[in-house]
Amino acid sequence: MPVTPLPSEVDPAALRIVLYPHPVLREVAQPLDEVDDHVRGVADRMIELMHEARGVGLAAPQVGLPWRMFVINPTNEPGEDTVIINPQLSSPGSHTEPRDEGCLSLPGITAEVTRPTEITLSALDRDGNPFTLSSDDFPARVWQHEYDHLDGVLILDKMTRIDRMANKRAIAELEAGGA
Incomplete structure (x- = not known):
């Protein structure tokens, strides 16, 4: 079993987005024991990377860290970045909706x-304070997508056979390291 690096052992400046099939993307991430300046430094770097890549969310496994943490900005508005640490999802609504995801x-x-389409999120913020949010809109989808990463689940695992066939070449190129 891989050793989970402590926050104090991570250089945020060295973090980059890792691509499939990097093994950390398939690991079940571990909770963080405490939220300190090291964790906040990693979160800040993740926010930078998310914006550079024009994403709306980024999970710690996507930067090579098997931690239960992700950052989001579903609106893509300045100042709307949110750090989510040790999240739990609950109360999924009964209504589901298909939607394209990247x-x-x-x-x-x-x-x-x-x-x-509806879910409740409970987590710690960047200062270690607990909070709970509910959404029946796009943030609910983003939370679920990023949460999947914490359990080693990718959109590859949820795609239809038609989507798998449509993405066959791109998946093969990633698996061959040619992204």
Whole structure:
């Protein structure tokens, strides 16, 4: 079993978005024991990387860290970045909706993924304070997508056979290291 690096052992400046099939993307991430300046430094770097890649979310496994943390900005508005640490999802609504999703670790690949349209998120913020949010809009989808990363689940696992065939070449190129 791989050793989870401590926050104090990570140089945020060295972090980059890792691409499929990097093994950390398939690991179940571990909770963070405490939220300190090291964790905040990693979160800040993740926010930078998310914006550079024009994404709306980025999970710690996507930068090579098997931690239960992600950053999001579903609106893509300045000042709307949110750090989510040790999240739990609950109360999924009964209504589901298919929608195309992409992934920063799977460039060039999109897939229709069906998810509950409503969900509740409980987590710690960048200062270690607990909070709970509910959404029945796009943030709910983003939370679920990023949460999947914490359990080693990718959109590849949720795509239809048609999407898998449509993305066959792009998936093969990533698997061959030619992204």
